[in-house]
Structures are given as structure tokens and as C-alpha cells.
Amino acid sequence: MESASPPSPPPAFLPLGTQVGPWRVMDWAGCGVHGAVYRAVRIGDEHAAPVALKLAMLPRDPRFAREAELLSRQHHPHLPRLIDHGEWQHPDGTLHPYIAMEWVDGVPLYDWARLYRPDSAQVLRLLAQVALALQALHTQEAVHRDVKGANILVRRWDGRVFLTDLGSSTFRGADTLTPPPLPPGTPIYRSPEAWQFAAQHERTATTAYRALPTDDLYALGVTACRLVTGTYPDLGETRRDEHGTWRVESLVLPHALFSARVEPPLRELILRMLSMRPEQRGTAAQLARAMERAATTLTPAHVPSNDRADTSSWQRWLTTVAAVGTLATAMLWVIAGTPEVPLRSAPGGIGASGPADAGPVGLGEAAVSASTEDTPAPSDPGAMVADTPPEPEPGQAKPDAKGRCPHKQQVALNDGCWMKTSFAQEQCESVGGSMYQGACYLPIVSPKRRPSTTVPTTRLPRHHEGAE
Structure with a gap:
């Protein structure tokens, strides 16, 4: 036989x-x-x-x-x-x-920040490079539509920044990728005006939101906020006006953004990108110039050499992640969901002032040393600790009567079969995984399921419903 x-x-x-x-x-x-x-x-x-x-x-x-x-x-x-x-x-x-x-021998943005602990001047120069890349696209009447940390690489040997993954971009004459109302993208990085449009047109299946350069700039502001605080901004209170139209009136920002660890010039530019009024964000070219000017006014912070991660350690970590990822992709197809990430925001709007915590300027430390009120302490690099096991996806494989999954490499958890990996939070969320107790769990699902790139629009989302 x-x-x-x-x-x-x-x-x-x-x-x-x-x-x-x-x-x-x-x-x-x-x-x-x-x-x-x-x-x-x-x-x-x-x-x-x-x-x-x-x-x-x-x-x-x-x-x-x-x-x-x-x-x-x-x-x-x-x-x-x-x-x-x-x-x-x-x-x-x-x-x-x-x-x-x-080929860019680079490190994803948030991972790079955890490893090298940039100060405010370094962050400003890094963000200016992203703004220059956006300026080049906007000059071509293109909008990236998926600006986020996972799509920004910092090259190891010279620190040059590369904006990647233009597959979700749009430009004049481009065909439509996804049905209305929202274009493709990562929900937590969407602008308030995009979510407001979705709420207003949720019953109109033929009306699509047109992303503009200002949407990219808002996403860059979210990226910057996440970079320096470890926490995403959140939509504030929403209300209906006298005509019954939904209005997003404010953002809720993390306390750490207002701490002494974030220099005022950097904070002001982040707030500018996160402005509720798109026209106040300016253009990518204007932001790039403002970031470069602000960086020259700041004195670089001294970071002890033993606090910096050496290249060999990073390479060993990358090798481990690649090996686990290779095994996972050999065993399964992963769908893109909207996992819940237990990030907490501080009360207050965009003009709120937070506590002025004393401490070093190094922003990597700001990300991992913020109070537990803002960010749960990770037990693994890049991983937010979740105490609640992830919920299984529809159609996900289930363990048998003895609690065993189809393959020995799979883990039975919460009545579902999962692949446990060492992915950092950014990587985990970008492929539809869920963080639990410092590890990333990928759902074992049918290979026939097509990855989803849309989210429900019946109400305006809170930050944990659209995490990257």
C-alpha cells in the first residue's frame, strides 16, 4: 500500500x-x-x-x-x-x-526602543524619518493607511528608519480592497474622524471612508505615544448631537505621556499629531521639520553601556522567534482577529496634565517603568501580562475528551487548541494571537478561513477592541 x-x-x-x-x-x-x-x-x-x-x-x-x-x-x-x-x-x-x-537588516520599532532605550531627541529624529517617508507618499497622492510600529524598521548598523508594508496603501486610480465603510488598516491606529464616519454610515453599505494624509499623521501620533509610554491613546466620550450624529470629542491619554521622562517638545508634537481636528496636525513635511528642530534643542541623555542590549543577544532572540514562528506556520494558518489587550488609560482629555514623575529621560525605561495604573508589568520582553485566558475563535480546533489537541506541539487552553510562541506583543497581535501570562497564543483554525481585516462598526470602539 x-x-x-x-x-x-x-x-x-x-x-x-x-x-x-x-x-x-x-x-x-x-x-x-x-x-x-x-x-x-x-x-x-x-x-x-x-x-x-x-x-x-x-x-x-x-x-x-x-x-x-x-x-x-x-x-x-x-x-x-x-x-x-x-x-x-x-x-x-x-x-x-x-x-x-x-533587504533591510532591521528591528521593528517597539522592539528597538525596548532594546536601545532612546532619549527624546533620538525619538524625534526617528519619527522625523517616518514623516519624510510619508511626505514622499503623500506627494504621490498616496496614503499608507497602516502606519504602526510593526511596519517601521530601524536598521541595525546605522539607525536608518524604513516605512514598510505598502500593501494597504491607496492612490489615485487604485481599486477598492475592502467593503465600506472603512478601508484596510489596524483599528487602534484609526483616526477619530474615521471611526466617527463609520458610526454615522453604519447603515449605508455603499458609503466608504476616504483616508487622507492626516489619517497617516494621526497613526504616527498613536505610534509615537505607544513608543514612549507603552500604552495606546483611547477614544474619549462619544455623544450624539442635536441631529443624532455621533461625535468623538476627546482622547484619553496615558499618564506617562505627561511625565518628566517625555521632554516637552516631543510631547507637544505627539499631541499635535493626535489632534481631534485633522487640519491642526499639519503635513508630513511640516512635522518632519518641526521634529528635527525640536531634536536639536535637546541634550542627549547618557545611558550606561551595560543597560544597552548587545547585538548578539538580540540576534539570539530573533533566532528563537524565527524558529518558533516557522514551526507555527508549518502547523497552522492564523486568522486576524481583534484580541483584547489589557491596557489601561488615564482619565482626562487631550489637554489634561498628568503627574510629573521624576526619572531618567530614557523612553525605553518610561515604557517599562510606568506605574501599574498605566501599564501592566510584562513578564517577557514586549508582552503585556493577561490574567484571563484567550477566548477561542469560531471554528477553532478543540481538545478531545481527554483534553488533548491534534498535535503534541499544541496547547489546550480554555476549550481551544493553541500554539504557544515567544512572539512579542506587537508581533503577536499583528497575526491575530493573544497574550496570556507573558506568552503569545496563536489559535489553531481551519486553513479554509480567510483572514478578516474588518471590525464591527455598530459602535465606536474602546482601545482594547482594536489593539494591534
Whole structure:
């Protein structure tokens, strides 16, 4: 009796040596909801510089043509350079688009901040680089629509910032990716005006919100707030006006943003980006100039050398994460949900003043040393501690009568089967996982389920319902 042939590998787990167009896969580099990234080399020129090969999870995913189109228009120091694009044919016959881009040996933004503890001047210069990348896109009448820490890489050897993942972007003439009312993106980074529009048009299935450059700037403000405090801003109270229209009137900001650890010039620019009135945010070019000017007024803080993470430690950590991620993607497909993250916000609106905590200027320390009223203490780098086990997803695998899951690598938890990984919170949330007791749990679900990129709009969300 012949043994059944092994199943073909999914795009998220290609064996090393697989050929994709003119490229050969050399290493697994990461995985998101829509694509897997590999380090690859050109066949016949293996000694040349590697590329980042991004392969679509789903056949004919239109995001990849969109990203290739935008990158082909740009040659910017803070956007990865497009090298090639095409389609890879899976052994089952489906065609998956791919993009080959400049390889950036970088660290995701929030992870970089935890490792290197930047001061306010460094953060301002870093944010200015992101603003310059946004300026380049906005000049092309494009909007990124998914600015967040996971899509910002800081290159190891020189600290240059790269804004990545343009697949959710829009530009003049681009086709629609998702149904109304909201475009693709990560909920916690959406602007108040986007959520207000969704609430006002929840019964109008044909009316879509048009993202503007000011939406990108608000998302950059959320990113900056999360970077320096470890906590997201939250929508404040909402009310209906005399015409029955929903209005978002304020934001609730973390106390740590008003502590002595965040220098006033940086705080003021974050508040400017988070303004409830889009026109007060200005333009990306104006913000970049303001950030550079503010950075020159600040004296760099001294950080003892033994407080900085050495490169070898980071590389060992990355190797561990990659190994766990490779195992996970080999075993399952992960859907993108909206996990609840137990982050707490301080009361008060955008003009509130918080406690002036004494302490060093280092913002990495601000993120991890804030009071427990603002941020639960992580038990693992990047992980917020949750005491409540995650709820299983619809269609998620369940343990049998003896409490065992289908594979020994899976964990039975709260009547569901999960893959326990060492992903940091940012990575965990971006692939639909849930943090529990310092670890990231990925749901074991049917591979036939298509990842969801939308959230309910029946009411304006609180911050934990749209966490990244």
C-alpha cells in the first residue's frame, strides 16, 4: 500500500532552497496576515546582496500589485527599494504574487526602543524619518493607511528608519480592497474622524471612508505615544448631537505621556499629531521639520553601556522567534482577529496634565517603568501580562475528551487548541494571537478561513477592541 504524499508547503513555510521566480529562498524572516517574508538570493548570483522576498498568503492578492506599483514610483531613503515582482505557482496550481525588495537588516520599532532605550531627541529624529517617508507618499497622492510600529524598521548598523508594508496603501486610480465603510488598516491606529464616519454610515453599505494624509499623521501620533509610554491613546466620550450624529470629542491619554521622562517638545508634537481636528496636525513635511528642530534643542541623555542590549543577544532572540514562528506556520494558518489587550488609560482629555514623575529621560525605561495604573508589568520582553485566558475563535480546533489537541506541539487552553510562541506583543497581535501570562497564543483554525481585516462598526470602539 502506497503511503500518501506529503502535503505541499503553504506560502508561509517554503522549504529552504525553493525557487520563486529568479530567486532562491535562503531563510525565513517573518510572517504577517497577508504575506510571508524570506531572505532570498538571485539564482546564479548567490554572492550578491540578498533581497527581502515577500510572498502572498492568498492567491492573486491585489495588495501586492498595489505595493509594487507604489514602490516603483519611489526611490526614497526611508522606503525599501523595489527590485522585482511577479507570481509564484504553488504545486496545487494557484498563483501567488511576490515582491523582491531591498533587504533591510532591521528591528521593528517597539522592539528597538525596548532594546536601545532612546532619549527624546533620538525619538524625534526617528519619527522625523517616518514623516519624510510619508511626505514622499503623500506627494504621490498616496496614503499608507497602516502606519504602526510593526511596519517601521530601524536598521541595525546605522539607525536608518524604513516605512514598510505598502500593501494597504491607496492612490489615485487604485481599486477598492475592502467593503465600506472603512478601508484596510489596524483599528487602534484609526483616526477619530474615521471611526466617527463609520458610526454615522453604519447603515449605508455603499458609503466608504476616504483616508487622507492626516489619517497617516494621526497613526504616527498613536505610534509615537505607544513608543514612549507603552500604552495606546483611547477614544474619549462619544455623544450624539442635536441631529443624532455621533461625535468623538476627546482622547484619553496615558499618564506617562505627561511625565518628566517625555521632554516637552516631543510631547507637544505627539499631541499635535493626535489632534481631534485633522487640519491642526499639519503635513508630513511640516512635522518632519518641526521634529528635527525640536531634536536639536535637546541634550542627549547618557545611558550606561551595560543597560544597552548587545547585538548578539538580540540576534539570539530573533533566532528563537524565527524558529518558533516557522514551526507555527508549518502547523497552522492564523486568522486576524481583534484580541483584547489589557491596557489601561488615564482619565482626562487631550489637554489634561498628568503627574510629573521624576526619572531618567530614557523612553525605553518610561515604557517599562510606568506605574501599574498605566501599564501592566510584562513578564517577557514586549508582552503585556493577561490574567484571563484567550477566548477561542469560531471554528477553532478543540481538545478531545481527554483534553488533548491534534498535535503534541499544541496547547489546550480554555476549550481551544493553541500554539504557544515567544512572539512579542506587537508581533503577536499583528497575526491575530493573544497574550496570556507573558506568552503569545496563536489559535489553531481551519486553513479554509480567510483572514478578516474588518471590525464591527455598530459602535465606536474602546482601545482594547482594536489593539494591534
